[in-house]
Amino acid sequence: MSGAFEGRAESSSPTAANCEELLQQGAIAHPDPDISGAGVVLAFILSAYITFFMVLVVYLGGLVDSTLLRPVDRQIFHIQPYSPSRRRPQLHASVRKAVLALSDQQIVTGIAIMGAGFQGLRTGSISVYHFQIVLYLAWMSSSVHLSAITLLGTYLQEHRGIMIWRLCGMSILLVMLIIGLVPTISNDWGIFWWNGMVDGRTGWAIPAKCFWGKLWGDGVGPDAPLGFIILAISYIWKVGGLFSITSTAYNRWVRSPLETLLVLLLKVPATHSDSDLHPRLWLWLFRLILGIALPLFVILECVSSFAASLWISLTGLLFGTIQVLVPRTQMQPLTGSLENTWGFGQLVPLILLIQPLGAIMEHVWTKDQSGLHRQDTNHTRDDAATSSFANPFELDTGANGKSSLIQLISGRSPISSFSIRDKKQEMKALLFSSKLFATLVWLVQAAVVTICVVVFYFDAETIGNQRSNNWEFILEAIAAFAIFGFLMTVVLSPFSRTGKL
Incomplete structure (x- = not known):
């Protein structure tokens, strides 16, 4: 092996010949506690x-602004919106202050650590292992901001200055993360050991620069797009929710046309189910179409809920955590105890976590002077910006309490409307009073849990060894949900208002 890499990787920038040799024999691992030390890693992950669990507790505790909650949150999960008359405004403001402090701290450190990682990538002084740690520690910082946006959406909309500079920081970090993910797409990235490797060496110790623009003949890893997709969905979902124009565009061009198409498809058999010509046949055709339409309605409602934002945040956190902790565990025998030694560089990041606690105490003990104690005057604001249906809490559900879905769609209900838009509103009120609809909502949550458990388990088991082909598990889980949702709807709809005459 070339002497250039007999010592630390920082000694020189790797050449193509060096990289090719290292990809055959591996490289010697060296610890770097400033990047992968226990205190640094723990501070980012903590x-x-x-932040995530703070948002979760706020959600379950009824401290989320009413404009951020959707019908699924209120009617199915029974989450109460924040109301100053029922909840302590000072506690509400203190939580906001703490989340802001955490997000402010992490956006700066995330950009800083990615900047240091790019410098090491440019000079060839950072290994695959340490660049992986840098990349996904910055991912943790990104997750903090996405969790914060989930909770602070209304507040940021009302304080444009605060929102703009945070969006600038998040945009910079997003670009850095996308660029940082580029070398990880190689099938040879992050392999702990392979046949022919010299004892005491590892693929994790190869300079990360060797993979910049190089696939080395083994192609792109099958799981490589997963990181890009999780990152893109997370940012589009959270940042897009801050602007009414994105919600309006989504509803106008995606959701509303799809819902209208489903209603029109259901209307044909619903109308003929009361005719003299094969009424039972038309009824079962309606139920078969409902087996496709109802799960789609459920998914559309679920993705607009606050709970969906929590799932997106948790998925990103778990993915990033696995990408940090699994390689670190694998490298412990080769890096020794230095990365677990608690020195100055390990303690400072942890001590800085006290800052949000100080923000909470400051807010609890002092009167609000900054406008954070916002009285929720929008408690009954229409949810039409994020849902093409009207708010079901504003509908007179008592009038159609005995009407079935077929009667509403076909026009045989005494309150049925000729307008497609009004018809969809009436349908929504009926669906949210249906146990079958609620069951399907919970089935979606179970499907998300199942996908996460299976994908992340195999991801953790295969990191450093082989590609886990997570796409197969994801597609299989989606197919299983579609089949199970279809069968459940067809079988149970005759006993529900959704499928009765």
């Missing part, structure tokens, strides 16, 4: 999870 701040991300503290």
Whole structure:
């Protein structure tokens, strides 16, 4: 092996010949506690999870602004919106202050650590292992901001200055993360050991620069797009929700046309189910179409809920955590105890986590002077910006309490409307009073849990060894949900208002 890499990787920039040799024999691992030390890793992960669980507790505790909650949150999950008359405004403001402090701290450190990683990538001084740690620690910082946006959507909309500079920071970090993911697409990235490797060496210790623009003949890893997709969905979902124009465009060009198409498809058999010509045949045709339409309605409602934002945040956190902790565990025998030694560089990041606690105490003990104690005057604001249906809480559900879905769609209900838009509103009120609809909503949550458990389990088991082909598990789980949802709807709809005459 070339002497250039007998010592630390920082000694020189790798050449193509060096990289080719290292990809055959591996490289010697060296610890770097400033990147992968226990305190550094723990500080990033703790701040991300503290923020997420703070948002989760706020959600379950009824401290989320009413404009951020959707019908699924209120009617199915029974989450109460925040109301100053029922909840302590000072606690509400303190939580906001703490989340803001955490997100402010992490956006700066995330950009800083990615900047340091790019410098090491440019000079060839950072290994695959340490660049992986840098990349996904910055991912943790990104997750903190996405969790914060989930909770602070209304507040940021009302404080444009605060929102703009945070969006600038998030945009910079997003670009850096996308660029940082580029070398990870190689099938040879992050392999702990392979046949022919010299004892005491590892693929994790190869300079990360060797993979910049190089696939080395083994192609792109099958799981490589997963990181890009999770990142893109997370940012589009959270940042897009801050602007009414994106919600309006989604509803106008995606959701509303799809819902209208489903209603029109259901209307044909619903209308003929009361005719003299094969009424039972038309009824079962309606139920078969409903087996496709109802799960789609459920998914459309679920993706607009606050709970969906929590799932997106948790998925990103778990993915990033696995990408950090599994390689670090694999490298412990080769890097020794230095990365677990608690020195100055390990303690400072953890001590800085006290800052949000100080923000909470400051807010609890002082009167609000910054406008954070916002009285929720929008408690009954229409949810039409994010849902093409009207708010079911504003509908007179008592009038159609005994009407079935077929009667509403076909026009045989005494309150049925000729307008497609009004018809969809009436349908929504009926669906949210249906146990079958609620069951399908919970089935979606179970499907998400199942996908996460299976994908992340195999991901953790295969990191450093082989590609896990997560796409197969994801597609199989989606297919299983579609089949199970279809069968459940067809079988149970005759006993529900959704499928009765």
